[in-house]
Amino acid sequence: MKNNFEEYYDLMLKNIRNGAFLTVADEERLNTMTIGWASIGHLWGKPIFTVMVRKSRFSYQLIERSNEFTVSLPAEGQLKKELIYCGRNSGRDVNKFEECGLTPVEGRVIKTPVIGEAMLHFECSVVYKQEMDKINLDPVYKDRWYSDDDYHTIYYGEILSVYLNR
Amino acid sequence: MKNNFEEYYDLMLKNIRNGAFLTVADEERLNTMTIGWASIGHLWGKPIFTVMVRKSRFSYQLIERSNEFTVSLPAEGQLKKELIYCGRNSGRDVNKFEECGLTPVEGRVIKTPVIGEAMLHFECSVVYKQEMDKINLDPVYKDRWYSDDDYHTIYYGEILSVYLNR
Numbered sequence: 001m002k003n004n005f006e007e008y009y010d011l012m013l014k015n016i017r018n019g020a021f022l023t024v025a026d027e028e029r030l031n032t033m034t035i036g037w038a039s040i041g042h043l044w045g046k047p048i049f050t051v052m053v054r055k056s057r058f059s060y061q062l063i064e065r066s067n068e069f070t071v072s073l074p075a076e077g078q079l080k081k082e083l084i085y086c087g088r089n090s091g092r093d094v095n096k097f098e099e100c101g102l103t104p105v106e107g108r109v110i111k112t113p114v115i116g117e118a119m120l121h122f123e124c125s126v127v128y129k130q131e132m133d134k135i136n137l138d139p140v141y142k143d144r145w146y147s148d149d150d151y152h153t154i155y156y157g158e159i160l161s162v163y164l165n166r
Numbered sequence: 167m168k169n170n171f172e173e174y175y176d177l178m179l180k181n182i183r184n185g186a187f188l189t190v191a192d193e194e195r196l197n198t199m200t201i202g203w204a205s206i207g208h209l210w211g212k213p214i215f216t217v218m219v220r221k222s223r224f225s226y227q228l229i230e231r232s233n234e235f236t237v238s239l240p241a242e243g244q245l246k247k248e249l250i251y252c253g254r255n256s257g258r259d260v261n262k263f264e265e266c267g268l269t270p271v272e273g274r275v276i277k278t279p280v281i282g283e284a285m286l287h288f289e290c291s292v293v294y295k296q297e298m299d300k301i302n303l304d305p306v307y308k309d310r311w312y313s314d315d316d317y318h319t320i321y322y323g324e325i326l327s328v329y330l331n332r
Binding site: 006009010013014016017036037038039040041042043044045048050052127128129130132133136137138140141144145158 | 209216293
């Protein structure tokens with residue numbers, strides 16, 4: 001089956017380091033957090049978007065319940081303050097959507113919303129996940145990112161929909 | 167640190183489904199196998215290439231020893247017969263380089279060679295790896311790919327060098 005998802009991989013991968021919004025929601029709660037890491041590809045015969053969430057995060061509780069997520073990339077130079085705010089604050093303490101004036105817009109395929117003010121959206125359903133095991137991690141990476149033992153869970157999401165802002 | 171690796175992600179991701187050569191080598195042995203799955207991105211602050219190898223594969227033994235790999239993508243429409251042969255045969259039984267007339271060319275940064283006849287090369291050092299755990303895999307994916315319980319190990323390679331054929 002041919003889709004046009006691949007056209008947008010490049011845009012996401014070239015800009016992910018500047019920050020994107022990872023949005024998660026369960027039945028009652030909604031949150032978004034800033035991510036600067038992601039991987040995209042073709043695994044298990046499907047388009048797959050990989051994200052990482054530390055167990056300490058509020059978003060971790062939500063994605064564990066919903067098994068889905070969206071990633072919304074701002075246009076170049078846009079939403080910089082919002083990305084900083086959503087990276088520094090926890091959804092446990094604040095409603096980031098209200099604080100930043102971000103609009104949750106209903107997903108086209110999944111229940112989790114996307115960020116209305118952003119440019120490019122990926123909607124993904126988690127098909128595999130795994131908690132990191134420090135045994136097989138390069139010691140330099142371990143010291144750099146996990147000195148507090150707060151390891152990531154890696155979520156592999158089947159990409160179900162990709163689109164530019166509407 | 168700025169590199170130009172990202173310029174080539176798109177080329178790899180748009181063509182990986184048609185097949186690329188995953189090459190691995192330890193002190194004494196060399197092998198290449200055909201892959202149609204890969205993921206590329208920015209994880210742990212680094213450019214990362216993700217590949218999957220089943221434990222039953224001859225290449226599994228080699229990458230487990232060497233902790234590095236290269237991925238070589240043929241130019242469009244090239245090396246089709248060689249990709250088929252290297253996907254169907256095991257390096258335990260045959261020397262794929264001799265059988266296919268493929269030339270192992272010394273890596274620029276790592277010890278593992280690339281495929282001289284291919285177009286685009288990624289040289290990667292494994293910084294994290296993890297055996298898949300079937301518990302957290304979507305049942306549809308499990309039935310489709312793992313009915314024989316031969317699970318993949320997922321290798322995350324830091325991309326150290328990317329270049330077009332020379």
